Amino acid sequence: MSTGYESLKNDKYEQEQEKKAYFTKNSIKLLLKNGEIGKTLFCKGGFGHTSMCILFIKSNKSTVKVYVNSGWSNSIVSYSDVNGFNTLKENSNYSNHMAVIKEWGIEFIFIENEFSRNSRYNTHDFNALTSVGGFETWRKKSFPMKTSWTIDTEMVQCFVDGTWTKVLPQKSMKFDWDGNFLNQTKENAKQTEHRLNTHRLRRNALSRTRYAAKKSERDFKKHLENNTLNEFDPIDSLLINNVDVRAKAIEHFGMNEILKDLPTTVLHKDVIDGRPYELLVISVPEKIGDLMAKNFGVNNTKTVTYLKMTNPSTGEYHLESVPREVDNKWNFIPEETVQGALAWRDGEYKMDFCHKSQTRKSTFTNEKYIMPEILT
Amino acid sequence: MKKYQQGDVVLIAINLEEFEYSKKNDGVEQIRSKNKRHELAYGEETGHCHAIYFEDLLDEAGVTVYKSRWGREDAPARLVHFKEDVTIKHEEHNPITVPSGFYRQRIVQEYNPFTGRIDGVID
Numbered sequence: 001m002s003t004g005y006e007s008l009k010n011d012k013y014e015q016e017q018e019k020k021a022y023f024t025k026n027s028i029k030l031l032l033k034n035g036e037i038g039k040t041l042f043c044k045g046g047f048g049h050t051s052m053c054i055l056f057i058k059s060n061k062s063t064v065k066v067y068v069n070s071g072w073s074n075s076i077v078s079y080s081d082v083n084g085f086n087t088l089k090e091n092s093n094y095s096n097h098m099a100v101i102k103e104w105g106i107e108f109i110f111i112e113n114e115f116s117r118n119s120r121y122n123t124h125d126f127n128a129l130t131s132v133g134g135f136e137t138w139r140k141k142s143f144p145m146k147t148s149w150t151i152d153t154e155m156v157q158c159f160v161d162g163t164w165t166k167v168l169p170q171k172s173m174k175f176d177w178d179g180n181f182l183n184q185t186k187e188n189a190k191q192t193e194h195r196l197n198t199h200r201l202r203r204n205a206l207s208r209t210r211y212a213a214k215k216s217e218r219d220f221k222k223h224l225e226n227n228t229l230n231e232f233d234p235i236d237s238l239l240i241n242n243v244d245v246r247a248k249a250i251e252h253f254g255m256n257e258i259l260k261d262l263p264t265t266v267l268h269k270d271v272i273d274g275r276p277y278e279l280l281v282i283s284v285p286e287k288i289g290d291l292m293a294k295n296f297g298v299n300n301t302k303t304v305t306y307l308k309m310t311n312p313s314t315g316e317y318h319l320e321s322v323p324r325e326v327d328n329k330w331n332f333i334p335e336e337t338v339q340g341a342l343a344w345r346d347g348e349y350k351m352d353f354c355h356k357s358q359t360r361k362s363t364f365t366n367e368k369y370i371m372p373e374i375l376t
Numbered sequence: 377m378k379k380y381q382q383g384d385v386v387l388i389a390i391n392l393e394e395f396e397y398s399k400k401n402d403g404v405e406q407i408r409s410k411n412k413r414h415e416l417a418y419g420e421e422t423g424h425c426h427a428i429y430f431e432d433l434l435d436e437a438g439v440t441v442y443k444s445r446w447g448r449e450d451a452p453a454r455l456v457h458f459k460e461d462v463t464i465k466h467e468e469h470n471p472i473t474v475p476s477g478f479y480r481q482r483i484v485q486e487y488n489p490f491t492g493r494i495d496g497v498i499d
Contacts, residue, residue: 209490239490243384244422244468244499288490304489311383313470320497323487331494345484346379346386372381376470 024132025142025177028056032064032101046131046141054129056101065097066106068125098125105176106143110169119154121169123147126156144179151199155192160184168192212288213239220249234258238304239288243318251316255308261285267305270338273371277338278308279322305333307341313376320345343369380479383469384497385417385426387456387479395455395478404442404454414439416464416481417452419499424467432463452496453481 024043031041035058045052045068055067100107108129110121130143145158148166155166156173159180167181168191174182216236223232234257237249250258259282267279282304289302305327306319322341323332333344343349348370378389390398398404409415413427430436438459443451458476465471483496 206491213490241488241498242421243486243497244419244424311468314468320484321487321489323489323494327489328487328492328494345486346381347482347485370377370379372379372386374472374474375381376383376472 028064028101028142031056031058032062032103035064037061043132045128049128049131052125052128054132057097062102064101066099066101066129067096068098068128099129105174105182107172107174110171110173119169121154121171123154123156123169126169143175145175150195151202153195155195156181166192166196168195213241216240217242217245220245224248224252229253235262235285235288238282238284238319243320247311247316247318250319255317255319268337272338272342272369273375275310275312275375277342279336279338279341280306280308280319282306305341307338307345339369346370380472380474382426382464382466382472384484384499385452385464386482386484387474388482390478390480392478394480395457398455398480399442402454403445405445407441407443407453409436409439409441414441415453416441416456417483418450420450422467422499424499426464426466426469428462428464432465434460438462452483455479456481 027041031039035041037058037060039058041056043054044050045054051070053069055069057065057067059065096109096111098109098111100109108126110123110126113119113122126145127147130141130145130147132142145156147154148157149155150166153168156169157164157166158175159165159178160167162180167184168188170185170188172183176182216239220229220232220237220240223229229252234249234253237246237253237258240246240249262285263283265281267281269276269278271277284302284304286302303326305322305324307322309318309320310316311318322344324336325332333340334349346369348368380387380389407415409430412431413425413429416426416428418425428439433439439462440457441453442455443453456479458474458479460476461473462476463471463473485494486497487494
């Protein structure tokens with residue numbers, strides 16, 4: 001029984017497509033088998049990575065080292081020799097090789113990722129190298145592995161025991177030419193299983209949340225039509241996604257009725273241009289707190305921050321949620337005031353990409369709220 | 377920076393250079409008017425619309441609206457150009473009069489505390 005990459009070649013068209021990928025794969029194998037020590041093979045990255053330069057250097061009798069570098073930096077190989085053999089003259093620009101190719105396959109060496117909180121290893125060079133070859137379909141590339149962003153983590157897709165699956169990257173990853181992962185550690189297998197399981201539970205929680213939001217909106221509209229709104233739980237108004245429908249629910253039940261059983265703190269209140277605003281923190285009841293999928297495996301705060309405001313045209317109340325730092329670490333209101341919440345709501349500032357070592361406060365730009373000339 | 381706001385639609389005044397740059401680089405395309413109005417943002421659920429009606433315009437072609445080339449059909453506008461002062465109307469907001477000029481349009485954003493997503497508000 002064929003396993004792994006071989007099992008995918010079941011179609012004549014696919015076989016023909018595969019020949020295109022063989023050009024690079026065979027070239028690399030040829031360099032490994034027949035090339036003299038010091039000979040190089042150079043190519044650009046594949047689809048999406050064409051700005052990257054990839055250099056294969058025969059470093060000893062049975063090893064080819066792979067270097068990946070940005071196309072904007074000085075290249076040591078002349079471009080006229082693209083896809084041809086050339087002799088290495090100097091290698092000062094290529095400090096660390098990112099992969100080693102041997103007869104049995106390829107070993108990737110990942111470097112620690114300083115910029116991401118969730119992904120431990122930097123997979124950018126891995127993506128550039130695995131994009132080499134034909135790019136009509138990804139399975140016909142020289143290396144069939146690829147990365148996949150799964151909720152909050154970069155994972156590597158490859159064959160493990162003949163099954164196409166996702167694994168967390170580890171410092172050294174060995175693959176054969178068909179994309180089978182050869183050296184998975186027990187710790188990696190355990191962490192991968194845990195991560196995939198967490199993702200599954202979180203995905204399910206998100207589905208439940210979306211279902212509950214749609215259901216509450218549907219129920220509200222149905223009860224509104226049938227004049228049976230006494231059967232609708234006012235607290236469910238908070239789940240309604242559509243701001244207009246939510247405002248109608250708030251108008252019908254009244255803000256006090258909705259919030260009467262919910263512990264509410266007023267973080268800040270202000271009057272801007274004659275209009276009152278309040279920043280409220282509401283502790284939601286267990287009934288809808290359990291639906292907070294964002295908290296799944298992250299934290300257990302069951303509080304929601306709302307900006308309470310009035311529609312200046314109709315006078316009806318609006319509750320619109322804004323994220324504080326405890327809610328969302330990547331995008332949150334610059335300061336916990338009405339002005340800060342309004343600036344965030346209107347998109348007045350953006351958060352720059354920040355390094356771990358920087359404090360987040362310093363990365364805000366233009367966080368001040370700009371008062372509209374006219375607001376209705 | 378001058379800003380005009382009607383409910384969830386925010387118009388930010390920009391200069392010609394910025395407008396031309398965005399037109400070239402932001403992946404926008406001009407949209408045609410329909411229902412005898414120029415639609416700036418359409419509420420799919422409620423059917424309410426932030427729009428400039430032909431009856432309020434001296435010249436129907438005095439308003440040019442651009443939206444994202446890759447957005448859905450009823451996606452809100454991204455860039456607008458008014459050759460004359462215009463009145464924007466909506467079913468649930470008082471009309472506003474915006475002076476002629478070039479504008480970038482934004483939809484105010486909202487955080488969904490239950491799914492953790494940040495999106496433009498839905499109405």
